[in-house]
Amino acid sequence: MASSARVDLDGKPVRAISICMIGAGGFIGSHLCEKILSETQHKILAVDVYSDKIKHLLEPDGHPWADRIQFHRINIKHDSRLEGLIKMADLTINLAAICTPADYNTRPLDTIYSNFIDALPVVKYCSENGKRLIHFSTCEVYGKTVGSFLPKDSPLRQDPSYYVLKEDASPCIFGAIEKQRWSYACAKQLIERLIYAEGAENGLEFTIVRPFNWIGPRMDFIPGVDGPSEGVPRVLACFSNNLLRGEPLKLVDGGQSQRTFVYIKDAIEAILLMIENPARANGHIFNVGNPNNEVTVKQLAEIMTQVYSKVSGEPSLEVPTIDVSSKEFYGEGYDDSDKRIPDMTIINKQLGWNPKTSLWDLLESTLTYQHRTYAEAIKRAVARPVASS
Numbered sequence: 001m002a003s004s005a006r007v008d009l010d011g012k013p014v015r016a017i018s019i020c021m022i023g024a025g026g027f028i029g030s031h032l033c034e035k036i037l038s039e040t041q042h043k044i045l046a047v048d049v050y051s052d053k054i055k056h057l058l059e060p061d062g063h064p065w066a067d068r069i070q071f072h073r074i075n076i077k078h079d080s081r082l083e084g085l086i087k088m089a090d091l092t093i094n095l096a097a098i099c100t101p102a103d104y105n106t107r108p109l110d111t112i113y114s115n116f117i118d119a120l121p122v123v124k125y126c127s128e129n130g131k132r133l134i135h136f137s138t139c140e141v142y143g144k145t146v147g148s149f150l151p152k153d154s155p156l157r158q159d160p161s162y163y164v165l166k167e168d169a170s171p172c173i174f175g176a177i178e179k180q181r182w183s184y185a186c187a188k189q190l191i192e193r194l195i196y197a198e199g200a201e202n203g204l205e206f207t208i209v210r211p212f213n214w215i216g217p218r219m220d221f222i223p224g225v226d227g228p229s230e231g232v233p234r235v236l237a238c239f240s241n242n243l244l245r246g247e248p249l250k251l252v253d254g255g256q257s258q259r260t261f262v263y264i265k266d267a268i269e270a271i272l273l274m275i276e277n278p279a280r281a282n283g284h285i286f287n288v289g290n291p292n293n294e295v296t297v298k299q300l301a302e303i304m305t306q307v308y309s310k311v312s313g314e315p316s317l318e319v320p321t322i323d324v325s326s327k328e329f330y331g332e333g334y335d336d337s338d339k340r341i342p343d344m345t346i347i348n349k350q351l352g353w354n355p356k357t358s359l360w361d362l363l364e365s366t367l368t369y370q371h372r373t374y375a376e377a378i379k380r381a382v383a384r385p386v387a388s389s
């Protein structure tokens with residue numbers, strides 16, 4: 001239930017504010033809207049080109065929060081209404097982006113425009129109008145670890161200072177320009193630097209968030225059901241799609257890259273702390289991830305296979321995975337981050353936040369959702385006769 005007497009981390013009452021949330025109709029936005037509406041009195045001006053993932057929140061009647069969310073179908077690339085909405089709000093949260101790796105090397109121009117050029121007016125309007133900004137960047141700004149350049153048998157590879165990623169100390173290491181995978185990370189890095197400079201030179205009140213592989217229900221789409229058949233979503237949705245269809249999970253270049261996965265509901269708690277504790281969050285860049293949930297992609301595939309069998313009651317495949325080259329899967333210009341472990345010092349110190357959910361538990365609730373939401377639709381799609389030409 002929404003509480004009228006919320007207090008911040010210093011025990012002071014939290015005033016209800018108005019939030020302009022750009023990209024509110026996406027994966028993270030949908031969870032953030034749910035959390036804000038159900039637990040606070042803040043108002044949301046939700047901006048997106050899509051609303052499917054928040055349509056359950058937009059029904060005019062039946063919700064106690066009906067008058068606290070307004071949806072504005074706006075493409076921020078070209079819409080003069082954006083500045084007015086930012087002026088009306090106390091805080092702007094910018095989530096809008098192209099953020100699926102399959103696009104970075106195949107649509108590098110769209111990726112760079114979306115992650116840098118389209119974010120520029122948002123920063124400008126916040127700075128000029130004295131409005132606070134929470135901008136979503138990415139852990140990809142770290143690129144590759146320093147340790148990945150050491151010889152394979154070097155003992156230094158075990159030393160955390162060669163791989164743990166720190167907001168105020170780690171370098172940003174990207175591949176060559178022809179490795180267009182890095183177009184996204186590079187655009188996100190430049191917008192971070194611009195926001196930081198607006199803070200330093202013009203006093204913009206900002207917080208930058210670097211999410212580390214947040215996963216959960218409503219992430220991306222299932223190809224051929226609620227997204228294009230040929231589309232390639234992020235790994236959770238790719239593997240979910242394979243499991244739902246009973247086909248082997250594809251391991252890109254053997255699935256040796258490592259990731260730390262955090263449950264979306266844990267991560268959203270961190271964002272609410274940022275929203276309600278501006279004095280502790282302003283001027284900071286925060287890693288938001290779960291360092292305890294590290295796996296290789298191959299291990300992720302194995303765990304997802306076991307969890308899916310448990311939640312669906314279906315036996316695991318005899319051949320659960322197959323290897324595929326990155327060139328075949330993503331095309332020319334793909335490259336990868338080797339390892340991503342977030343340092344948690346700054347977010348612990350400023351906001352006292354820690355993730356709670358284990359990898360097994362977050363996969364169990366997420367795959368239960370995937371099975372419930374998609375299993376019947378996939379059966380119908382598979383059974384449908386192919387139209388003769």
Ligand SMILES: NC(=O)c1ccc[n+]([C@@H]2O[C@H](COP(=O)([O-])OP(=O)(O)OC[C@H]3O[C@@H](n4cnc5c(N)ncnc54)[C@H](O)[C@@H]3O)[C@@H](O)[C@H]2O)c1
Pocket residue numbers: 022023024025026027028029047048049050074075076077094095096097098099114118136137138139210211212213214215220
């Ligand atoms: N999910 C993660 O783990 C993760 C990790 C790192 C960074 N991020 C960042 O967090 C943000 C949100 O990610 P997400 O996972 O929710 O992605 P998402 O694709 O689900 O959501 C992005 C939303 O932005 C909207 N959008 C894009 N361009 C727009 C435009 N021109 N005008 C209006 N709306 C537009 C899309 O329609 C979409 O609903 C992105 O900036 C992404 O780079 C996410």
Ligand SMILES: O=C(O)[C@H]1O[C@H](OP(=O)(O)OP(=O)(O)OC[C@H]2O[C@@H](n3ccc(=O)[nH]c3=O)[C@H](O)[C@@H]2O)[C@H](O)[C@@H](O)[C@@H]1O
Pocket residue numbers: 099100101137138139140211212213214233234235236238239250251252253255257259297336337
């Ligand atoms: O989520 C994040 O924190 C960030 O990382 C993601 O990048 P990445 O983790 O590389 O993207 P995924 O699609 O989730 O892939 C993870 C790994 O799985 C591999 N993969 C993916 C899909 C698949 O079917 N098989 C497979 O082996 C990829 O090659 C990669 O090594 C995206 O860039 C962004 O959403 C975001 O900025």
